[in-house]
Amino acid sequence: MAVPPHVSVLSTGNLDQYCSACAGPAPAGGGLKRCPKCKTVFYCNSECQNRDWAWHKRECIALQKWAATAPSAELAIPGEAVRCLGRILWGSQKEGLDSPWAQEIRMMHSNRSSLQPSAFESHTHLAHSVVRYLGVSSPQELEPYGLRSAGDLVDLISRFTTNTFTLTEPALTPIGICVAPTIAFANHSCDPNAVIVFPRSSSASSAKEPLLHLIVLRDIAAGKEVRISYVDTTLPKALRQKELKEVYGFECQCKLCIRALPADPREALWCPKGCGGICPYPTEENVLTRCVKCNAPISDPDAVLDALRVGQDALDKATMLQLKDPAKARQLTSNILPILTSAGVTPSSHPLLAMTRLHQELLIAALPSELSQETLDETIRTAAKYSAGLQALLPKGHPVRAVALGELGKLLAVDEPSPPSGPDVAARFPPSGPPRLKLAYESLVKAREEMLVGFGKADGGGQLGREIRDAVVRLEKELGVWTAGIRNALEDTVAARVGSPSK
Structure with a gap:
């Protein structure tokens, strides 16, 4: 299946290399067009710029204010997590707090109750940055976004951090992040039967990109789960489990993790006698x-x-x-x-x-x-x-x-x-x-x-x-x-x- 993410943003280092609407690279023989107001985001053409304006108009003002108060040029652009959360909150207002779009965001799983101390600290720091980015000064000013307390904001951040996908080029090079609640319902396995890719279709126009594709790697029997991997499956079990526990709050019990192998090819040495x-x-x-x-x-x-x-x-x-x-x-x-x-x-x-x-x-x-x-x-x-x-x-x-x-x-x-x-x-x-x-x-x-x-x-x-x-x-x-x-x-x-x- 292929779905457009609810929200996608480019990482800061890629803002001038890819279109902020379709996530495509700079057109051959020509550069990207920069937003003349915030001078932060770029587009491959006026069509992409006009399409993104409904999302960018609030963001544009926030980016200008952030840059004006930044302590240094290196901090003049907020990180992708802050910008992505900003688009989620403005999108909830744009689509309506009771819209299916906003409801799907709220349905994503939050692991706030099981946060590690280090994760809670990073969530708190991110919450302060989002508040500054939105330009609000009190909890009451968050209510138009459907947030009635600081706890609601931390809940949103938890849902965001545990359900975000990496936005990539067709060749899998990471260029940003995105949120797609429907695909986020897929559970994890260290031996997944499906993957997430952004292959860019020849039949789809740039107006439909980026499209997140969920593609199965092998036949799946009726009634069996479609499972993706939340972590790099080439890593050894201990490193996979560590990341899953810290970021997602669970210990993996997939077949690859519970099966006792004589030797895991991820942690192996060649036979000293050379027997193969x-x-x-x-x-x-x-x-x-x-x-x-x-x-x-x-x-x-x-x-x-x-x-x-x-x-x-x-x-x-x-x-x-x-x-x-x-x-x-x-x-x-x-x-x-x-x-x-x-x-x-x-x-x-x-x-x-x-x-x-x-x-x-x-x-x-x-x-x-x-x-x-x-x-x-x-x-x-x-x-x-x-x-x-x-x-x-x-x-x-x-x-x-x-x-x-x-x-x-x-x-x-x-x-x-x-x-x-x-x-x-x-x-x-x-x-x-x-x-x-x-x-x-x-x-x-x-x-x-x-x-x-x-x-x-x-x-x-x-x-x-x-x-x-x-x-x-x-x-x-x-x-x-x-x-x-x-x-x-x-x-x-x-x-x-x-x-x-x-x-």
């Missing part, structure tokens, strides 16, 4: 761990624990530095990845999988206009490791897995700056020349097959699926040229030999 099996991570309480296949013990569990601690610390630091100092973040990931790999951590395990993904993002962002073969090949190897790690965790058709395959295929299809030569070329990865193009083609074909599941078959796998299809067609033509060229060269050689007097 895996070993569960050692812990402080139980350092003895063995291969589940051949029973070989890990010889130095303390070294593994040290590597995992160093890896988690480095991942946290590199994530914080990703935008502030990407070069330093890339240096950090480059230094730590070999440590985790040398410790025997499998590609699907945390924190190696997350760091591999971050390293890939940093490498792609830093690719210079004139590529070096070494940099391109390192990026491809990193993308291949990340994709392999995901395939051990996520089912076929999962959009995250499909996007990773597509990224790998696109990187393999990039023209080689200086193709290597020598006797060992055939054995290296990534390959070079026609084998490289063939691998790119195979990766993109697999990616498109999975996108038809994870982003919906009805519209060709969404915008990204259509782009991948076009890339496949281009590669087919390029491979055809290679094949024809080789065939012609062989025919010429044969003809030359047959026509030679010495033969």
